[in-house]
Amino acid sequence: MLGEVGARDRLVMVGLVVLGLLTVVAGVVSGRSTITYVLNKDVRDAALSWTAKLEASLAGPSRLGRGTSDKSSLAPRMLDKDVQVLDGAALRERFAGSEDKPATLPPDRGFDDESFNLLGGLDRMVMGWATRRMQGPKDDFVSKLEGFAVLSPDKTPLALGGALSPAAVQSMLGRPDLAAAFDGALAKDTIAIANAPAGGKADRVAFVPVSEDGKVMRVYAFTMDQTAAAAMTNIALTVVTLTTSLLIVMGFSVPAAIASRRIRERWLAEDQIRFLALHDSLTGLPNRLQLRQHLERGVARSKRHGQLLAVLCLDLDRFKDVNDTLGHATGDALLSEVAARLRDNVREVDLVGRLGGDEFTIVGEDITSPDDAMRLARRVCTALAETYHVNGHEVTISASIGIALGPVEGEAVDVLMKNADLALYRAKQDGRNTFRFFEPAMDAALQKRRRLENDLRTAMRKNQLYLDYQPQFDLATGRLSGYEALVRWWHPTEGEIPPATFLPIAEETGLIAPLGEWILRTACAYATTWPSDTTLAVNLSPAQFKTQDVVGLVRKVLAETGLDATRLELEITEGLLLQNTDAVMETLKRLDELGVAIAMDDFGTGYSSLSYLTRFPVRKIKIDRSFIETLGISPETSAIVSSIVGLGQSLKVTITAEGVETEGQAAMLRKWGCDQVQGYYYGKPEMEVPGIGGRKLDRPLVA
Ligand code: C2E
Ligand code: MG
Ligand code: MG
Numbered sequence: 001m002l003g004e005v006g007a008r009d010r011l012v013m014v015g016l017v018v019l020g021l022l023t024v025v026a027g028v029v030s031g032r033s034t035i036t037y038v039l040n041k042d043v044r045d046a047a048l049s050w051t052a053k054l055e056a057s058l059a060g061p062s063r064l065g066r067g068t069s070d071k072s073s074l075a076p077r078m079l080d081k082d083v084q085v086l087d088g089a090a091l092r093e094r095f096a097g098s099e100d101k102p103a104t105l106p107p108d109r110g111f112d113d114e115s116f117n118l119l120g121g122l123d124r125m126v127m128g129w130a131t132r133r134m135q136g137p138k139d140d141f142v143s144k145l146e147g148f149a150v151l152s153p154d155k156t157p158l159a160l161g162g163a164l165s166p167a168a169v170q171s172m173l174g175r176p177d178l179a180a181a182f183d184g185a186l187a188k189d190t191i192a193i194a195n196a197p198a199g200g201k202a203d204r205v206a207f208v209p210v211s212e213d214g215k216v217m218r219v220y221a222f223t224m225d226q227t228a229a230a231a232m233t234n235i236a237l238t239v240v241t242l243t244t245s246l247l248i249v250m251g252f253s254v255p256a257a258i259a260s261r262r263i264r265e266r267w268l269a270e271d272q273i274r275f276l277a278l279h280d281s282l283t284g285l286p287n288r289l290q291l292r293q294h295l296e297r298g299v300a301r302s303k304r305h306g307q308l309l310a311v312l313c314l315d316l317d318r319f320k321d322v323n324d325t326l327g328h329a330t331g332d333a334l335l336s337e338v339a340a341r342l343r344d345n346v347r348e349v350d351l352v353g354r355l356g357g358d359e360f361t362i363v364g365e366d367i368t369s370p371d372d373a374m375r376l377a378r379r380v381c382t383a384l385a386e387t388y389h390v391n392g393h394e395v396t397i398s399a400s401i402g403i404a405l406g407p408v409e410g411e412a413v414d415v416l417m418k419n420a421d422l423a424l425y426r427a428k429q430d431g432r433n434t435f436r437f438f439e440p441a442m443d444a445a446l447q448k449r450r451r452l453e454n455d456l457r458t459a460m461r462k463n464q465l466y467l468d469y470q471p472q473f474d475l476a477t478g479r480l481s482g483y484e485a486l487v488r489w490w491h492p493t494e495g496e497i498p499p500a501t502f503l504p505i506a507e508e509t510g511l512i513a514p515l516g517e518w519i520l521r522t523a524c525a526y527a528t529t530w531p532s533d534t535t536l537a538v539n540l541s542p543a544q545f546k547t548q549d550v551v552g553l554v555r556k557v558l559a560e561t562g563l564d565a566t567r568l569e570l571e572i573t574e575g576l577l578l579q580n581t582d583a584v585m586e587t588l589k590r591l592d593e594l595g596v597a598i599a600m601d602d603f604g605t606g607y608s609s610l611s612y613l614t615r616f617p618v619r620k621i622k623i624d625r626s627f628i629e630t631l632g633i634s635p636e637t638s639a640i641v642s643s644i645v646g647l648g649q650s651l652k653v654t655i656t657a658e659g660v661e662t663e664g665q666a667a668m669l670r671k672w673g674c675d676q677v678q679g680y681y682y683g684k685p686e687m688e689v690p691g692i693g694g695r696k697l698d699r700p701l702v703a
Pocket of ligand 1: 470499540
């Protein structure tokens with residue numbers, strides 16, 4: 001990410017340097033053009049000025065009229081050059097009538113250089129005036145006069161001065177470019193400047209036509225030396241260019257550096273945003289969005305190459321316990337460590353992402369057979385199972401993995417993710433710390449579960465649920481002691497659905513709270529119609545303790561129905577006591593204080609920790625029917641059941657045996673001194689409690 005910014009920054013810097021260099025080059029080029037322009041303009045202005053002076057000097061009627069050839073008197077002083085009149089007569093003739101016909105010089109319209117029209121135009125608009133203002137005295141020119149000639153339109157020299165000799169004039173006009181310049185000046189009646197050196201030090205020649213009545217009468221030729229001026233101007237140019245460049249670079253680079261910094265900061269921020277949009281902030285792994293995009297491309301690739309692709313959905317087993325017992329900081333550190341191990345254990349072509357919480361996904365490409373995916377899953381399971389050292393704690397955790405192989409038809413990405421998730425669900429159900437491949441049957445099971453979930457909502461709305469009541473008896477006296485309420489669902493098309501099927505759905509969807517409340521209220525209301533020495537047992541799901549204020553609910557229902565608290569028994573399972581001991585302990589204690597009895601249901605199937613029985617206010621233990629089932633068949637169960645009964649007696653806790661189906665089972669329980677019995681042998685769960693006023697036992701307690 002930062003590498004990208006660096007590269008872009010370098011690009012910007014290079015761009016700035018190139019721009020700076022271009023600016024300097026442009027400055028030099030335009031400086032050069034300006035110098036050429038200024039020098040040419042100087043030539044022109046000088047030529048015009050000198051022509052005017054020579055005109056005034058040569059055309060003076062008194063002097064010409066006198067036919068004198070006095071060189072000194074003819075020489076205009078400011079030119080500081082000797083004038084040699086070659087042909088006085090012709091000269092006079094050329095000046096004839098000068099008194100009444102004023103001679104005109106080419107108009108002073110700024111420098112007319114066709115190769116540099118833009119600058120000329122600008123000069124005409126603005127600079128001509130400015131340069132003239134700044135030039136000071138008119139005859140202070142940088143161009144030095146080398147020589148001059150007054151020529152008749154047919155190129156005959158009439159007068160000469162300075163370095164120009166008749167031979168030099170001849171050789172000058174013999175050159176085609178200079179001859180062309182002369183002709184141009186003559187034809188257009190405009191000043192013409194040529195660069196070609198005309199011998200000596202001169203490097204410029206200017207031809208200035210002088211006309212009378214629109215007809216060119218004579219042409220002045222000036223040879224000039226600009227070498228000193230050019231050298232000086234070059235130095236000036238260099239200094240000016242360097243200074244300007246320095247100013248430009250400074251004026252340009254400071255804002256450019258600031259701008260570049262701002263751009264860099266913005267790019268960094270944008271990169272950060274882009275990174276966050278595609279990555280999980282805790283582990284830095286690709287998030288759901290990026291994973292999806294990657295999977296879409298992966299599916300397309302594997303279809304193209306006819307290869308397999310594996311999606312592994314991974315979920316840490318009992319990660320919540322880590323969070324609950326060691327705190328969220330340790331949980332987060334563990335997740336980061338898990339992410340690192342996952343990254344280390346996949347190939348470069350594979351992608352590991354975090355979907356959130358303790359859920360990760362691996363997309364494996366280049367898979368040739370399901371075995372490859374299995375090996376990957378095994379490797380990951382093994383790597384994750386090793387002990388972690390996080391925040392000073394030693395933690396072990398396992399993972400369950402669901403694997404789906406693709407490509408598949410339809411919305412491949414969604415289907416693959418869903419299938420892998422179903423397989424994960426199965427891996428969890430099959431005892432965790434393992435992996436399962438997706439099978440179509442899982443999908444069917446899920447569909448059914450979804451349907452049931454919807455139907456359960458409807459069932460609760462439409463009163464399709466009801467309660468059965470199963471009697472419980474005192475084994476010693478045969479007296480009916482009470483009933484256990486058991487919820488039932490009669491599905492309109494599927495018939496009876498067992499609570500073991502729909503209760504987990506209610507627990508997962510949160511429907512257990514309203515359902516549990518309805519059960520408690522219905523059963524309590526019914527129990528008020530029973531004899532006052534009959535108890536009512538109601539089962540509570542662990543999920544109710546998480547989502548509901550159980551004490552408040554019980555208190556409210558008892559008040560509403562008027563059932564005496566001492567007649568109510570709440571059955572809980574051992575799993576509840578593992579949840580959040582302090583909160584559960586508090587709830588159970590307050591229920592006990594209300595006078596409600598707590599019964600430990602399905603005892604023996606969970607952790608069967610005896611410490612619970614002393615720490616929690618448990619008044620009854622219900623031995624699970626799986627033990628009663630094998631009584632008399634397995635000597636071990638007989639030993640277990642007899643010792644649980646003995647334990648109850650010493651702890652002064654009532655012992656109830658569930659699922660008593662046979663006479664033999666009942667006899668053994670009676671022998672050991674079990675307090676209560678419940679089971680098909682004595683009475684099945686029924687919708688109604690028969691014979692209010694005391695249900696009669698329809699069979700002897702012991703044969
Ligand atoms: P549980 O609380 O242990 O309920 C006893 C279960 O054993 C009931 O099954 C009952 O019909 C069955 N049973 C009773 N005597 C015999 C017998 O002699 N032989 C056999 N084979 N079975 C016998 P059910 O009604 O299917 O309930 C299963 C479990 O569902 C219950 O076990 C309880 O954990 C839960 N459950 C039932 N009703 C409710 C309820 O209203 N609320 C909550 N939270 N859970 C309930
Ligand atoms: Mg029960
Ligand atoms: Mg039970």
